Amino acid sequence: MNYINSANQVVSILAIREAHPNMSIPDGADLTGIGYQRIYPAQTIPTPADGEIVVSKPPEKVDGVWREVFALEPAPVFVPQQVTMRQARLELLSRDLLDDVDAVIAVAGRAAQIEWEYASTVDRDNPVIAAVQQQQGMTDEQIDDLFREAAKR
Numbered sequence: 001m002n003y004i005n006s007a008n009q010v011v012s013i014l015a016i017r018e019a020h021p022n023m024s025i026p027d028g029a030d031l032t033g034i035g036y037q038r039i040y041p042a043q044t045i046p047t048p049a050d051g052e053i054v055v056s057k058p059p060e061k062v063d064g065v066w067r068e069v070f071a072l073e074p075a076p077v078f079v080p081q082q083v084t085m086r087q088a089r090l091e092l093l094s095r096d097l098l099d100d101v102d103a104v105i106a107v108a109g110r111a112a113q114i115e116w117e118y119a120s121t122v123d124r125d126n127p128v129i130a131a132v133q134q135q136q137g138m139t140d141e142q143i144d145d146l147f148r149e150a151a152k153r
Helices: 013-019 085-094 098-108 110-118 127-136 140-151
Strands: 002-005 010-012 036-040 052-062 065-074 082-084 121-123
Touching: 002 013, 010 013, 082 085, 082 140, 085 098, 085 121, 085 140, 098 110, 098 127, 110 127, 121 127, 127 140
Parallel strands: 036 065
Antiparallel strands: 002 010, 002 036, 052 065, 082 121
16 A cells, blocks of 8 residues: 655555654554555556556546556567577568678678678677668667567568
8 A cells, every 4th residue: 555745755554654663554544644645546447458558657636535547658669689690681681781781791890700600699789780770871760670570580
């Protein structure tokens, strides 16, 4: 059970008991006399659709009563930070970017060439990825999408 204090901070009953060790405070007690108002459960909790999640928001005072508030937000989209080299190459090929990456690798130096040819995986933060992104004028979201799609292969 949570309460809200006069500074509009949400505090637990445990925190109130710790702040007032000489008081006996039963669950559900009316604590307005010491500066805390009870936060009651939300009247409704939204049902998420695909791609949404329910998140807790700060409580709101409605008709003189503080209530929990829940809202829908887009679910976070997972971005793999590593894919296999096969996955990466197939996705780059499908986007007609494989030759462009090979051109970036060719000028990036021998170490980059060895890594690109012999590594089993490619990381999202690989400098070659950053170089391709810059050369192609791609956004971070486009690179994230490339990794998400590559991971499906």
